[in-house]
Amino acid sequence: MQMGKKKISTASTKMVFLILLGCLNVYPVIWMISGSFKSIEDLFGKGLSLLPSSWNFQNYVEAWVGANFGRYFFNTLIVATSVTVLMVLITAMAGYVLGLYRIPGKKIILGLLALTMFLPGGLTIIPVFRLVHSLGLLDSLAGIILASLSGGLVMYTLLFMSYFGTLNKELAEAACIDGAGFWRTFYNIMLPSVKPMGVTVGLFTFLGNWNSFFLPLVLTVSRPELRTLAVGVYSFFGEYDTQWNLICAASTISLIPVILLFLLLQRHFVEGMAGAVKG
Amino acid sequence: MNGDCCCFERTIFEMQTRKDLLVMERHPFSLTAKQKETINAYIFLVPMLLILGMLIIYPILATYKYTLYNWTGLDEPDQYVGLKNFIIVAKDPYFWNAVKNSLIYTAVLVPIQLTLALVLAVLLNNTYGRMTAGIRSLFFVPVVTTPAIIGAVFWMLLNPVNGPLSQVFGLFGIGNGNLDLLGNPSTALWAIIGVGIWQTLGLNIIYFLAGLQSIPKGLYEAATVDGANGFQKFTQITLPLLRPVTIIVLLLAILGSLQVFDTVQVMTGGGPFFATDVVQTYIFRFAFGGEHVKPAVGYASAAALFMGFLTMGLTICQFFVAKRLRK
Numbered sequence: 001m002q003m004g005k006k007k008i009s010t011a012s013t014k015m016v017f018l019i020l021l022g023c024l025n026v027y028p029v030i031w032m033i034s035g036s037f038k039s040i041e042d043l044f045g046k047g048l049s050l051l052p053s054s055w056n057f058q059n060y061v062e063a064w065v066g067a068n069f070g071r072y073f074f075n076t077l078i079v080a081t082s083v084t085v086l087m088v089l090i091t092a093m094a095g096y097v098l099g100l101y102r103i104p105g106k107k108i109i110l111g112l113l114a115l116t117m118f119l120p121g122g123l124t125i126i127p128v129f130r131l132v133h134s135l136g137l138l139d140s141l142a143g144i145i146l147a148s149l150s151g152g153l154v155m156y157t158l159l160f161m162s163y164f165g166t167l168n169k170e171l172a173e174a175a176c177i178d179g180a181g182f183w184r185t186f187y188n189i190m191l192p193s194v195k196p197m198g199v200t201v202g203l204f205t206f207l208g209n210w211n212s213f214f215l216p217l218v219l220t221v222s223r224p225e226l227r228t229l230a231v232g233v234y235s236f237f238g239e240y241d242t243q244w245n246l247i248c249a250a251s252t253i254s255l256i257p258v259i260l261l262f263l264l265l266q267r268h269f270v271e272g273m274a275g276a277v278k279g
Numbered sequence: 280m281n282g283d284c285c286c287f288e289r290t291i292f293e294m295q296t297r298k299d300l301l302v303m304e305r306h307p308f309s310l311t312a313k314q315k316e317t318i319n320a321y322i323f324l325v326p327m328l329l330i331l332g333m334l335i336i337y338p339i340l341a342t343y344k345y346t347l348y349n350w351t352g353l354d355e356p357d358q359y360v361g362l363k364n365f366i367i368v369a370k371d372p373y374f375w376n377a378v379k380n381s382l383i384y385t386a387v388l389v390p391i392q393l394t395l396a397l398v399l400a401v402l403l404n405n406t407y408g409r410m411t412a413g414i415r416s417l418f419f420v421p422v423v424t425t426p427a428i429i430g431a432v433f434w435m436l437l438n439p440v441n442g443p444l445s446q447v448f449g450l451f452g453i454g455n456g457n458l459d460l461l462g463n464p465s466t467a468l469w470a471i472i473g474v475g476i477w478q479t480l481g482l483n484i485i486y487f488l489a490g491l492q493s494i495p496k497g498l499y500e501a502a503t504v505d506g507a508n509g510f511q512k513f514t515q516i517t518l519p520l521l522r523p524v525t526i527i528v529l530l531l532a533i534l535g536s537l538q539v540f541d542t543v544q545v546m547t548g549g550g551p552f553f554a555t556d557v558v559q560t561y562i563f564r565f566a567f568g569g570e571h572v573k574p575a576v577g578y579a580s581a582a583a584l585f586m587g588f589l590t591m592g593l594t595i596c597q598f599f600v601a602k603r604l605r606k
Contacts, residue, residue, distance in 0.1 A: 015407045015414070021399075022417025025477070029420055031443065032432045048443040094327035097320040104317075109324065116335050120587030123566055123580040126352065127341035128334060150334035157327055182319035213427040213541045218567070230427040234545055237431045244435050251428045258423045266412065270419075273482065274489030 029255070035248035036060065043244050056245070063249040071225065072232035073253055078141055079216070079228060080209040083148045087205045088198050091153060095160020096186055100169050113154050125218055132219065141226060144219050148209055156201045163197045164190070200272040203265055210258055229254040345580040352566070352576035364581035374582060376553055377561035378589070384472055384557060385536035392476045393483060393525075393532060400487035401517065415488075422481040430545030433474045437461050437546075461547055464554035471555050474542055479535065483528055490524030491517070526601045533597065537590055558586050 030050055035043055036059055038052040064070040098106060128147050137143030171193070175185040191198070216228040227235065233250050240246070262269055310318070346364055348356035368374050403415055421429065436444050439459035449456030460470040494517065502512050540559035543549065549556035549564065564572050565579035 011405065011407070014402055014405065015410065018399075018402055018407075018414050019410075019417070022414055025480075026417050026420055028429075028432055028436060028477070029424065031436065035435075044441045048446055090326045090330065093323040097323045101316070101320045103320050109328070112331065112336065116331070116339070118591075119339050120584060120591045121339055122342035122346065122584035122587055123562060123576070123582075124335075124338035124342050126345065126566065126576055126580065127338035131333060131337070147334065149330050150338075153327065153330055153335065182316065182323075186323070207423060211423075211425040211427075213425070213544075221567070230425045230541075233425075233428050233431050237434070237545070247431055247435065251425075251432060254425055254428055258425075259420070262419070262423045263416070266416070266419075269423075270485055270488075273485045 032248050033252050033255075035245055036252040038245050038248075040243065040245050043248075059245045059249040060253070063246045063253065067232075067236055067246055067250065068225075069229065069232055069250045069253055072227050072229045072250075075141060075226060076210060076228040076230075076254070077257075079144050079148065080206050082141075082145045083209045084202050084206045086145070086149060087152065087156065088202045090149070091156035091201065092160050092191060092194065092198060093186065094157045095162075096164050096190055098157070099161040099164030100167070100172060100190075113158065116154050125215070128215075129218060138219065139223065139226075144216050144226070144228075147215055147219060148212065151208060151212075151215075152201075152205060156205075159201065160194065160197060163194050167193060196268075199265070199268050200275070203261070203268055204272060206261070207258060210254075342580045342584065345577050346584050348577040350575070350577040352574050356577065360577070364578050365585060367578065368582045368585050373553060373556070374558075374561060374585075377549075377556045377558045378586075380468060380555060381537055381539070381557045381559075383468060384475065384539060385533055387469075388472050388475050388536050389529070389532045392480055393528065395476070396480055396483035396528075397487050397521075397525075399480075400484045400491055401513065403484065404488060404491045415484075418484050419481040421478055422485070426478065426541035427545050429474065429478055430542040433542070434461065434546050437470055462551055464552050467547055467551060467554045471543055471546060474546070475536065475539060478542065479532075483532065486524060486528045486531075487521070490521045490528075493524075494520045522604070526604060530594070530597055530601065534590070534594065537593075558582075562586070 034050045034052060037055050037057070038059075039054065039056050042053050042056075064073075097103065098109065128150070132138055132143040132147055135143070135146075137146060167190070172185050172190055175189045180188065211230065212228070213230045213234070216226075217231045217234070220226045220228075220231055224235070229250065233247060233254070236243075236250065237247050345356055347359060347361060349358040349360045349364070350356040399418060403418070407414055436442055437460050439445050439454075439457045439462060444460075445454055445458040446456055448454050448458045460466045498516050498520075499512055502516060507515065538559060539557055540563070543555055543557055543560055544563065547555045548569070549560040562579050562583045563569070565575050565582065568574040
């Protein structure tokens with residue numbers, strides 16, 4: 001009996017300790033969110049407090065319309081969504097063929113993929129920038145989308161390859177005999193059977209591109225209207241570093257979708273991350 | 280057309296395909312099913328190969344070429360200088376200052392962060408009923424937040440004029456409420472290291488939690504029966520069994536720290552007086568121009584490749600150390 005009680009009390013002490021520490025850990029984020037509702041005097045005067053003296057929703061209107069963050073939000077959404085869809089499709093297609101089919105030249109392709117992981121990369125952003133420019137895509141989000149497809153491509157192809165490799169090829173063959181074409185077999189039968197990997201790759205591609213900074217920064221230098229949220233906050237903050245409440249509002253706008261996604265798919269997120277060290 | 284067909288349609292379709300096959304066998308130049316499959320397989324690889332070639336392999340090779348030119352990035356590189364860029368990099372005290380800062384950042388951040396992450400992971404590995412997921416989320420949230428935005432938020436938090444943290448320090452009599460951690464060359468790097476520890480702590484907690492969950496619970500129960508206390512269980516069971524995970528976490532943390540850019544660029548841009556200039560901000564300044572610097576893409580490419588080789592060397596060393604430790 002006594003042992004049991006002692007156990008419970010240490011467990012609840014630990015829990016209280018963890019909750020306090022966790023709250024301290026998210027304080028910067030909560031401060032940012034509360035700052036987005038504060039007036040500028042409020043932010044400068046009572047910097048530490050988390051409760052605004054009056055709730056100022058006007059900040060969001062100003063950030064969304066006046067400071068153009070509405071536009072940046074949709075830019076980010078378009079880029080992150082397009083890259084995610086294309087990335088899952090492209091790497092799954094390649095992984096499907098590499099994992100399940102014996103084709104001439106497969107070893108060369110695998111060699112190329114491995115090579116890119118060992119070659120020390122230099123300042124690859126410059127050739128990428130020039131390539132996007134020569135394709136005439138610097139004036140559109142398509143340039144950022146195309147350039148962003150390089151991040152993770154090799155790793156995700158290899159992940160899909162090993163995942164497809166564990167599947168039974170007879171499933172695909174049976175579908176083929178039933179008259180489904182190559183593409184149909186892939187899309188209707190094989191792709192659904194690698195859904196867990198698809199969700200993981202999609203989630204990480206979306207998060208990575210939502211939070212991406214360097215690539216959109218470089219590709220939008222002369223095109224302010226193409227900025228993503230991260231680049232928008234950086235630029236706004238460089239020009240108006242006193243309008244903290246608007247920076248907070250813009251930052252909160254950027255945080256909402258990822259937090260929602262994180263809460264909805266927390267299990268996938270944690271398992272996907274954990275996969276990186278378990279393998 | 281034939282995805283979700285009923286039996287009747289299916290039989291008709293099968294008949295058709297068989298007919299097709301018969302027809303194909305008659306023509307000597309038409310393709311067999313196997314050949315068709317191979318062609319389809321290649322078509323499936325095309326998008327991946329195009330991106331691999333255009334956006335990964337070509338840029339790597341192109342940047343090797345740029346290192347040999349004196350080039351501002353406009354027009355085409357035409358002034359060939361051989362290995363001169365590398366010599367200038369190796370002789371530039373500012374480059375070595377940036378390397379030094381990157382190494383300090385890594386050497387201070389990694390041990391503190393991983394120790395914290397391990398302790399927290401052990402505590403978070405217990406279940407706290409319905410609170411478990413909620414408590415863990417408190418530590419995971421910074422991981423999904425945009426690093427550049429984290430930089431902006433911490434710049435405000437650390438601001439000397441009415442910034443919340445300078446007010447907290449003021450309460451303890453430090454800095455009279457206008458402590459300028461980021462503006463002072465002797466404290467700026469430490470402030471940035473602090474932000475770095477906070478930013479990716481949750482990621483490492485996730486890694487360690489995954490490692491902890493793979494340790495069989497029976498071991499702890501057996502140890503409890505044998506009369507081991509919590510500390511003994513931690514040092515005798517947890518630490519040794521976590522070793523494989525720890526080695527990978529360590530490698531990832533070191534590589535990540537050596538490549539830090541977003542938060543530093545936003546918070547200080549490498550200043551004040553290059554006190555927080557890490558390798559990536561140094562390269563960025565030369566590639567795109569910045570304070571007192573004109574764009575020198577050839578030079579920046581050489582600096583980046585130089586760092587690439589340093590990192591590769593370091594990784595290989597780590598790999599061999601890790602291999603020996605694993606035995």
